Amino acid sequence: MKQLLSKKNLFLLAVIAVIYAVLFALDAQGFFSRQAKALLVPIGINIILAVSLSLIVGFLGELSLGHAGFMSVGAYTGCMLTVNLDLPMYIELPLAMLMGGIVAAIFGVIIGIPALRLRGDYLAIVTLAFGEIIRSIFNNLSVVGGSGGLNGIPKYSNYTIVYIMLVITIIVITNLVNSRHGRAICSIRDNKIAAESMGIPVVYYKLLAFVVAAFFAGIAGVLYGHNLGILKPSTFDFNKSIEILVMVVMGGMGSIPGSVIAALLITVLPEILRGLQDYRMLIYAVVLIVMMLLNNNAKFNSFKQRVFSKKAKKQGADLAKEGE
Amino acid sequence: MSLLEVKNLGIHFGGLRAVDGFNVSIEQGSLYGLIGPNGAGKTTVFNLLTGVYQPTAGTFFLDGENLTGHSTMEISHRGIARTFQNIRLFTKMSVLDNVKVGLHRHVKYSLASGIFRLPSYFRDEQELNERARKLLEVFDLYGEKDFLASNLPYGKQRKLEIARALATSPKLLLLDEPAAGMNPNETAELMETIRFVRDEFNMTILLIEHDMKLVSGICEEITVLNFGQMLAQGKPSDVLNDPKVVVAYLGE
Amino acid sequence: MEFLAQLVNGLSLGSIYALIALGYTMVYGICKMLNFAHGDVIMVGAYTLSIAMSTLHFPPYLAIPVSMLVCAVLGVTIERIAYKPLRQASPLAVLITAIGVSYFLQSLALLIFGSTQRKVESAINVGLIHIGDFAISGNAVVTLLLTIVLMVGLTWFINHTMTGKAMLAVSEDKGAAQLMGVNVNKTIAVTFLSGSALAAVAGVLYIASYGYVGPYTGSMPGIKAFVAAVLGGIGSVPGAMLGGILLGIIESLSKAYISTQLADAIVFGVLIVVLLVKPTGLLGKKVTEKV
Numbered sequence: 081m082k083q084l085l086s087k088k089n090l091f092l093l094a095v096i097a098v099i100y101a102v103l104f105a106l107d108a109q110g111f112f113s114r115q116a117k118a119l120l121v122p123i124g125i126n127i128i129l130a131v132s133l134s135l136i137v138g139f140l141g142e143l144s145l146g147h148a149g150f151m152s153v154g155a156y157t158g159c160m161l162t163v164n165l166d167l168p169m170y171i172e173l174p175l176a177m178l179m180g181g182i183v184a185a186i187f188g189v190i191i192g193i194p195a196l197r198l199r200g201d202y203l204a205i206v207t208l209a210f211g212e213i214i215r216s217i218f219n220n221l222s223v224v225g226g227s228g229g230l231n232g233i234p235k236y237s238n239y240t241i242v243y244i245m246l247v248i249t250i251i252v253i254t255n256l257v258n259s260r261h262g263r264a265i266c267s268i269r270d271n272k273i274a275a276e277s278m279g280i281p282v283v284y285y286k287l288l289a290f291v292v293a294a295f296f297a298g299i300a301g302v303l304y305g306h307n308l309g310i311l312k313p314s315t316f317d318f319n320k321s322i323e324i325l326v327m328v329v330m331g332g333m334g335s336i337p338g339s340v341i342a343a344l345l346i347t348v349l350p351e352i353l354r355g356l357q358d359y360r361m362l363i364y365a366v367v368l369i370v371m372m373l374l375n376n377n378a379k380f381n382s383f384k385q386r387v388f389s390k391k392a393k394k395q396g397a398d399l400a401k402e403g404e
Numbered sequence: 405m406s407l408l409e410v411k412n413l414g415i416h417f418g419g420l421r422a423v424d425g426f427n428v429s430i431e432q433g434s435l436y437g438l439i440g441p442n443g444a445g446k447t448t449v450f451n452l453l454t455g456v457y458q459p460t461a462g463t464f465f466l467d468g469e470n471l472t473g474h475s476t477m478e479i480s481h482r483g484i485a486r487t488f489q490n491i492r493l494f495t496k497m498s499v500l501d502n503v504k505v506g507l508h509r510h511v512k513y514s515l516a517s518g519i520f521r522l523p524s525y526f527r528d529e530q531e532l533n534e535r536a537r538k539l540l541e542v543f544d545l546y547g548e549k550d551f552l553a554s555n556l557p558y559g560k561q562r563k564l565e566i567a568r569a570l571a572t573s574p575k576l577l578l579l580d581e582p583a584a585g586m587n588p589n590e591t592a593e594l595m596e597t598i599r600f601v602r603d604e605f606n607m608t609i610l611l612i613e614h615d616m617k618l619v620s621g622i623c624e625e626i627t628v629l630n631f632g633q634m635l636a637q638g639k640p641s642d643v644l645n646d647p648k649v650v651v652a653y654l655g656e
Numbered sequence: 657m658e659f660l661a662q663l664v665n666g667l668s669l670g671s672i673y674a675l676i677a678l679g680y681t682m683v684y685g686i687c688k689m690l691n692f693a694h695g696d697v698i699m700v701g702a703y704t705l706s707i708a709m710s711t712l713h714f715p716p717y718l719a720i721p722v723s724m725l726v727c728a729v730l731g732v733t734i735e736r737i738a739y740k741p742l743r744q745a746s747p748l749a750v751l752i753t754a755i756g757v758s759y760f761l762q763s764l765a766l767l768i769f770g771s772t773q774r775k776v777e778s779a780i781n782v783g784l785i786h787i788g789d790f791a792i793s794g795n796a797v798v799t800l801l802l803t804i805v806l807m808v809g810l811t812w813f814i815n816h817t818m819t820g821k822a823m824l825a826v827s828e829d830k831g832a833a834q835l836m837g838v839n840v841n842k843t844i845a846v847t848f849l850s851g852s853a854l855a856a857v858a859g860v861l862y863i864a865s866y867g868y869v870g871p872y873t874g875s876m877p878g879i880k881a882f883v884a885a886v887l888g889g890i891g892s893v894p895g896a897m898l899g900g901i902l903l904g905i906i907e908s909l910s911k912a913y914i915s916t917q918l919a920d921a922i923v924f925g926v927l928i929v930v931l932l933v934k935p936t937g938l939l940g941k942k943v944t945e946k947v
Contacts, residue, residue: 143748194928197935200747201690205886206931208879209924216921252519259518259525260508260532263497267505270494273947277454278506279480279572288515318879322755329752334496361763368756369738376745447947456947488947 100243107239115351121307123347124242125300128249130327130343131336132296135253137325138334139262140289141269142195146207147297147324149214152316153187154180154298156224159233159305173236177245177302184298185291187214192290196283211321218313229312230305237307245303249296254336256292265289266334330371405468407432407608408576413452413462414632422448423632426462430576430625435602436610437623437640441652445632446612447489450578454486455479467575481509483575487565487582489612495554499545499564502553503536506571511535539567542604543597559590563597570605577601579611583618591615595622620644628652661792662912663905668796668865670904671803675858676881677888677896678810679731679851685827685891686847687743689750693734693757695878697852699765701727701859702869706776716779724856731852732845740841758875765871773870780864799861806854807897814893819846827891880907883927889940898938 103120106112112120133147158180162172194206219227256262264285267275276282305311327346331338349367353360374380406429413426423445430436438446451457453464455476463472471479485506494502513528540546543563548556553564562582569577582598583591595618601607613619619626620640628635628643630652636643643649676698683691704726708719738757742750782794814820822843825833834840862877863869880903888899906926910919936942 137748143751194932198931199935201684201890202886202931202935202937204690204751205883206928209883209927212879213921213924213928216918220915220917255519255521256515259515260504260511260513260528261515261518263501263505264508266497266501267494270496271492273456273476274488274492274494275505276476277456277480277486278568279477279509280505281477326752326755329748333746333748358763358767361759362767365756365760365763369753369760372745372749372753372756373738373741376742376749451947 096247100240103239103243115354119348119351120239121237121242121303123344124239124246125303125307126324126327126343126347127246127340128296128300128303129324130331130339131246131249131253132293132300133324134328134331134334134336134339135257135265135289135293137328138339139257139265139269140286142286142289143200143204143325144207144293145204145318145321145325146191146209146211146214147293148316148318148320149191149207149211150184150187150294150297151301151304151320152214152218152311152313153294153301154184155301155305155311155316156218156230157183157298158302159230159311160224162234162236162306163230163232169234169236172234173241173302173306176306177299180302181295181298184301185295188291188294189287191294192287195286195290208318208321211316211318215313215316218316225311227313229310231310233305233309233311235306235309237303242303242307245299249299250336250340253292253296257336261285261288326368406430407467408453408610409465409468410453411463411465413449413459413464415448415452415457415460421632423452423629424461426629426634428627428637430608430610432608433602433606434608434625435598435623436608437619437626438610438612438629439614439616439619439626440629440635443631444629446629447580448632449629450486450580450612453479453578454484480572480574483573484578485569485572485574485576486578487562487569487580489580489584491558491561491565493553493561493564493568495552497553498549499540499551499553499556500533500536500549502564502568503539503571504532506568507532507535510571510573536571539571542570542601543567559586562586563594566597566601570601570607575608577607577609579609579613581612581614583613583615591618594618598622616644658912660790662908664792664796664800666905666908667901668793668799668861668904669908670884670901671800672858672861672865672877672900673881673884673903674897674900675803675806675854675861676877677885677900678807678893679855680882680885681888681890681893681896682823682847682851684885686823686844687739687750689739689747690754690882691739691851692751692754692878692882693761694851694855695874695876695881696758696761696765697727697731697855697874698859698862698877699869699871699874700730700761701856702776702863702873703765703769703774704856705779705860705863706774706869709777709779720779720857720860723860724853727852727856727859728849731848731855735845735848740844758878762871762875769871771871773868773873775867776863776869778864778867779860795864799864802857802861806857807893810850810854811893813850819843823847880923883923886937887927887930889937891941892937892939895937895939 107117129147129151133144136142136144158176161176161179165172191207191210195203198206218224224230264280267278267280268282268285272282323346327342328339331342350360350364353363356363408430410426410428414424415422426449438449440446448457452459455474458473463470465471466482466484469482471482494505511528511532513524516522517524537546540549543566545560545564545567553561556564566579566582583594586594598609599622602609623640625638626640626643627637628649635652636646636649676694679694680691683689701723704723705719708714708722714722734757738753739750742753780795780798782798784791785794785797814823822833822838825836825838826840826843830840881900884899884903885896887903888895903923907919907923910922914922930938
């Protein structure tokens, strides 16, 4: 208990509460335009998606192009539940999220199994194929509305619920990453053969990463469905998976705060550029390319390091001292 | 009975007999050297003993237990740890975390405990830090515990690999060219460290090395390998003067 | 008879996939990167063909080379601007960049041509071919023949010319090839050039069967061809051919006999099964990491 109430944790708790209260107060004062208000929930959902995918891509080091597939499985499971059940919201929604998460997690195992045999680009294409298969199945499943979509989903998602879920997601994944289990996952990323010879059960930890990531993607899907009130298979296409991947990569691999910020920016950016209409996508594409080129430009990186990274400088100085 | 007992171990890749009829028995607490010219099959022996390759012939026993055919992970659990010729650290993790991965199986708290930060998490993490500190101090690495492994200078990376291997509490430690790329001073220091590890942890060590000074300085017994075959076996002074061995290294 | 007709359809669709897959495979073999923008090069090729034929009134024998030229230049330009600075970068950064280029081409086409699909006069018009009482589509036959010719030509080019051998050398080991005096930059440029020119031909053939082009025309065939390349073993030229043809046949037969809507799911399912059995594709080389 003492450790849980450390200064750092109390400070984090305060930050979480303050962000929530400030946004809530601003909203109550009518500060947000209707558009901005409508963005709060999608931002939260995208943060959950990005943080969960970063577990696979950033920490396990495997490329997944099928995250939207997990999201859709969760979304359809949860929404079918609330559409067909007739319970009060405060029972129905948590149940839907739990079920959506669990079913998505089961799919996480299914797609995690090829991950045990395949590496890198081959796994990427399998996850892509998995996403497309799920989508075409939903497209042809009349029980869930087929390509016309699933209608009449109660619009339960609101700012508070999404905020709570996103805080839970961040805490769980951050804690996982900073535990012995997280270290095992990272060791597989850095060197699989060394991890095996350290006795790390690689199979278990690969599956674990996929399962946890899929679970939260499923929850994000449930929230998504209950935000729009309708689910269409076409939402969960390859481009959605890519969008989530872009958030993770732009946020800096293996950085959870980075994923959060990138998810925020990438959700807001298109809305800011709304006035530019057709140019929106073009600008997005250019930003994407330029960001990647800059990130891998030696000159730009050394510039960035000079400006930002005092820590790196200190490490360098220590090393230099060592050498003397 | 000896700690490691290897009988007739062999592997062929297609027609190539990389290792053939390899026999060795290593006593508990000894320092054993495996030498031979480049391409003789030394690292392949290590790969066989750690399950990276599965042998096509022969068996090997650790502490009386047959480990032939086991996976790399299982062999690690049974007590063989190794370092790699081309260093394989967890490069994007800190020095401390590298060792803590090695301790993975020895301080176990559950997944739930990690995620929900139950008391056992804090208790066990503290123990992990403490055990990792002791190991790092042996190799004079504790000052750099928060550095990324990839930021360490080369010689220290080799040492960190040994520390990480020791963290798994092995019965047998395999060192693959621990002195490669080190200058004479560093090599001399490493010799001391290896001896210290043997005495302190009562460790049994099998090492591959090209530096003959190191081998003859610390190994009690050696085996020479050439073209996958055993050429000689015995005390360093005898083996290194064996005409067959001289021919293998220097030619006729 | 119905089955035979479907088989011919599959072969012709498969050869289009194979042509596109070649671009993926050649680029992957040499740069170890997944060029996601490759599918959109087909779209550019199709638009070029459409402008050349209906606006500029070029005859097909002129319009097709023009389209190939435009795509070849485009491919090399993309490589120079977007991929070359990332040679040392992580594969993921390159992948995202390639996706960025893909979005860029799509949205540029959207701005210039609008979102409505444009009808394109086919450059290839061969009527039905009758063999006894059996009629098969002439375009399908032309597509198949053209693909075979191009494949044989490409294989000869890779195995018997200096540039081709340079490509093999670079794909084996970039550093060693450079030390042996191979001009790596030039070789990579040639790879993109030939891959993109083949994609243009694929675009022409695709248009010959479907008749329309829109900003997203290249997307799905691109992904399918990518799947074909992986199915055959990415990095292998015969693999791309085999993968493409197989994929085309599976797709056509599923559409005819199982379900039109589920055809894509079946295609992707086959891929997953094949990779589970052979993790590097049908003709892919098994890579083992040296310990």
